[in-house]
Structures are given as C-alpha cells and as structure tokens.
Amino acid sequence: MPEATPTPAASDKPFVEFDQVWLAYNDELLAQNVFAVEDINLQVKQGEFIAIVGPSGCGKSTFMKLTTGLKMPSMGRILIDGQPVTGPLKISGMAFQAPSLLPWRTTLDNVLLPLEIVEPYRSQFKDRRKEYEERAKKLLASVGLGGMEKKFPWELSGGMQQRASICRALIHEPKMLLLDEPFGALDAFTREELWCTLRDLWEAQRFNVILVTHDLRESVFLADTVYCMSKSPGRFVVKREIEIPRTRDLEVTYTPGFTDIVHELRGHIGAMRGAPPRRPDGRHPPEGGNTCGLAKPVPRCSGLGPWHAYRISILK
Template identity: 55%
Template sequence: MSFIEISNVDLVYGKPGEKSTVNDTLAVSDTSITIEDGEFLALVGPSGCGKSTLLKLIAGLIRPSRGSVKVSGQEVTCPLKIVGMAFQNATLLPWRNIRDNVMLPLEIVEPYRGRHRQDRAKNRERADILLEKVGLAGFAEKMPWQLSGGMQQRAQLCRALIHEPSILLLDEPFAALDTFTREDLWGVLQELWEFRKCTIIIVTHELREAAFLAGKVSVMSSRPGRIIKTSSVDIPRPRTLETTFEPQFVELVQDLRHHISLGKTS
C-alpha cells in the first residue's frame, strides 16, 4: 500500500450547492497516481491543467467528484493536520517577526496548540533550528519587510515544516523569484528534505527545478488534467548546479518538455 493513493479521480468545478451542469469545468479527469512515504514528487504540465487541484485534493481542501484520495490507507474527507503548505507568495504576517511567523502553525495545529504556552521556549528553539538550517540564523527578530523575497520564502518553508508534517505541498514556491535566488533555494529545499525526509510534492513550471529536486516527475496533460507520463530521476544526490549541465539531466528535461507538448494536443 502506497502512502498517498489517488485513484480514478475526476474533479468538476461548478457553483457551490448547485447540481452539475454542462457549463461546469472538468479540471481533472480519471487521474491516478501513487506516492510513497518520504518520496519527493514534482508535478509539471501546462497552465491550468489541474496541478494545484491535485494538491488541494491531497490536503483535503476539496473532495473529488469521482474516485478516491487516500493517505495512509484512509480516505481523505477533511483537511489533514499532517500537511504543511507553501505557496508562490510568502504571505508572512507583517506584524510578527520572522520567528513568530515560523511558529504560527504551533498556535493552530493540535496537539501543539494545546501545549503552546508551556512549550513556548521549546518551540522557539525548534524555529531557530529551522531558520539556521535555511541560512536565516540571526534574522529571527527581523520583520518580514526587512527580508528579501528569497529570504521570506526560506522563512515560509520553515513555517510549513515547523509542526513536522508528514506531507509538504509546495505550489510554485519559487516562481516569483529571480533565477539566481531560485536556484539557490533549490539547494536549500534539497537539504531540508534530506533533513526531514517527509513526503514532498511540488508543482512547478520550471522543468530544471523539477529534475533537480524530485525523485520522480509526473507530467499532466492539458485540462482536463490527467497523468500522462511519470519519470524516475535516477541522478545521485546531493545535486548541484553543475548537475544541470550533465547529459543525463539535460536529456530528462528534454523528455519532460516533449511529453508536455504531447499533452497539449492529446
């Protein structure tokens, strides 16, 4: 049994509370995928193909119109507490310093919420360890506006991981950053995954990013999205920017690009 199992899923977007009509949008069609515990998966494909929808289905934020989504053998029927999420924009709270932003999930998610007051010193230490891990040692007392976009994204990754989730869902977390900052954060995320070994699923349009980070890459077709190709990334870790120029890496990226093109016409 796989850790995450998406089986023959359809997702139709319509008007809440109303019966389905021909005008509703079929976002995902007959999609199946399995993800193992501790695996790092990248989802790539054309814009609007349903990549972000799959993340929402796994997180329990939406329910499939048909088919099933299971985590640890249990049907996902509500938002999962074992999930951490990070998005394109860091969305740090401007009135809280970086450490307090990172600690926010511990004030919300059980069982940490009920013990937050008595465990505050321990939680501060946990946040500081993560901040140091991503190169933000010494910035815990800074406010979000005092950090660059790349530094804010590092803090957002820490916030997503602070409650030790079993699953980390990343929706184009580096898309708004410049190339140099983005490539730097590939290394940071790779180290965080090695450190925590949680299951990570990242949605990205950057094929080099997918090949650099993931152990497996799944290509989705144009809407209605479905998985049309899954490739294993058999490239040793740790990967570096030099890795991206190696023939095996370049060949993988070209193969992914080819299948995305096929998916636009299928």
C-alpha cells in the same frame, strides 16, 4: 557525477494514493461532465519527492487541493498515510509562490504561527513556548536564517521570506510538504540556492514532498519522479523517474543526461497542448448526482488566497 546516497527502506504501502479520482467544481458542471481533473490514478511511496508539471491551467493546483483535503473529489477516493481524506489534513504543510508572512509579526513569530492555532499545539503553546521557539530557531538556522529571528518580513529579501515560509510549513513536523510554485517569483540565482536548501531539508528528514512547478529544471533537480499533466481537464499522462544519483549538486544541471531529461519532458508537454480531452467509456459520473460510495462535490470557493487556503489547511 556524485555517487548515489542510499535511500532508507520505504514501506510497501503507498503514502499517497489516488484511485480513479475525478473533480467537477459544482453539481451543474458535474451533470455536464465538465471536469477540472479526470481519472487521476497515482501511488507515491513513503518519503518520495515528486514534482507535477504541465501546461498552465491543467489542474496542478487543483490536484494539490485534493491532496491536502481542501477539495473533495466528485468521484473516486484519496488515501494519505493509509487514511481516507475527508477534510483538511493536519499532517501536511503548505507553501506557496507568495510567502504570505504577516507583516506585523517577526520572522520567528511567523514561523511559530501554526503552533498557535493548530491542536494539539495550540493548547500547549503557552507552557511549551520555549521548546517551540528552539525548534523554530533550529529550522531557521538550517535554511540560512540564523540571527534573523527578530527581523520583520519587510526587512527580508524575497528569498529570505520564502525560506521563512518553508520553515513555517515545517514547524509542526508534518509528514508531507506541498509546494505550489514556491520559487516562481524569485530570480534565477536565488531560486537555485533554494533548490539546494529544499534538497538538504528533504534529505535530512525524508518527509514526502509534492512540488508543483513550471520549471522543468527544478523538477528534474529535486524530484525522484516527475509527473506530466495534460491540458484541462488534467490527467497524468507521463510518469518519468529521475535516475540521477543523489546527492545532486547544481553542476549536474549542465550534464547531458540532465538536459536530455529536461528536453524529453518539454517535448511531452508541447505534444499535450494539442491533445483532445479523453472520456473513457464507463467513467462518466451519473447525471445529476453521485452513486453510492462517491464523495459529494463541493462548491467552488472563489477568491481563496494563498494565506486563507493555508490557514484553512491547518485549522482543522
């Protein structure tokens, strides 16, 4: 097993903080005490890599939308980098299972896209284009796409497209990267290659990462801490710190210690499938509305695809 790589000293103040967060998708559901996620309490350290696992439909993606400001909580508060979340964050980057690259743009131009539409980069783009292009080329080279800058998405494999998507999410040098099943559609060999790519990017820069995945091996290989969510309404019921030393190579996935953690997490998720919803005393929102200090619920936006959600997250 490899020797541990020292982790830089982290700030005592959490980078991500959820304090008794509940979310109902609209006022009608709120009045009926029907929640997508409930009583979420979480503190994530500066530079920490966490993974969220749980049954399908448990609220993992909803948690991601809350984290990046695409959804506002019905009650409770969310702080990112010490600041209350009041709308889409500019300090985060997002990547999804579908790469969502624009087919009429080259790989380089796809990676540059956030800088063309996000302030303050947008107003500086014309004057600093060469600088931004060099930044994009370095990112592409770091994920094995050097020389692919002029290729169009349809000329790239699925794994290459996903690498480009991650570069696009990092081009504005965010403090936090959110990944929603980014490798789920790829074959096993490509998926493991991208685990190593993401590992290397994170170890080089130490931005915060929140990874949503159904792949327990992926979560254990990449994360410092794995959180298990219950079935809907989702809440965190297990926090599992991963003590496996870094840097982790793929060989570690075949060791007894690694497989034991995977089986442990699988057992937690299997047990949760039959767990009844919890309604702690005093935690129900008031009927018909909010009390002072609670965020207003927002209507559910149906039909919001990955690219549109990504675009909304970087426009503000």
